[in-house]
């Protein structure tokens with residue numbers, strides 16, 4: 576039986592401000608740091624040790640991973656970072672407040688942008704400051720790889736090949752893998768792992784900094800999935816993600 580642990584980063588500054596974030600490299604809030612440390616403590620109770628970790632090139636995920644590893648005295652293990660695990664690129668929505676955007680475009684349209692399978696957000700153009708190649712870390716992306724605003728489907732198209740080429744071989748070698756990423760890059764992964772339909776994926780909201788434990792069979796099909804922590808705490812955090820205008824301090 577194979578094991579993999581997924582964790583979304585702790586609360587970021589733009590989660591708190593209820594702004595579309597995507598590839599914007601915002602930091603964790605103090606609450607996000609505390610959440611990350613708590614995730615580390617929750618992982619102390621599982622009956623195995625993480626061997627290798629994967630994360631994005633965005634600091635909210637990298638820092639969350641570091642806090643988790645620090646609590647577990649595992650800062651020494653191999654860490655692989657890739658833009659392919661980044662949050663979904665939210666295009667021209669990045670920076671906008673989600674509630675104000677709902678007032679302007681309608682709640683239904685914003686829900687389509689946030690949760691539908693294949694509706695992309697408003698796109699950026701190459702002259703936009705947010706155009707990825709303007710950032711050194713995305714200098715090597717091919718023209719085809721450069722996102723201008725991704726749907727979940729587009730996000731799956733870059734997360735899945737990375738999962739298959741880089742992460743699966745480690746899992747199959749018996750390594751216990753930790754992936755610390757983002758709400759939508761994890762939704763992408765979970766959709767594929769659990770074979771969630773395009774209709775049902777709309778309802779999947781990933782709570783911040785809650786370790787999600789999977790046990791997988793030989794074909795990497797999930798035998799079970801378990802959110803660590805009390806069910807009440809997990810549900811409260813899922814509700815905040817589903818309805819971010821209700822963020823509680």
Ligand SMILES: O=C(O)[C@H](O)COP(=O)(O)O
Nearest residue numbers: 594595596597662689758
């Ligand atoms: O990029 C963002 O704004 C968030 O991290 C994920 O946002 P969502 O829950 O609106 O998809």
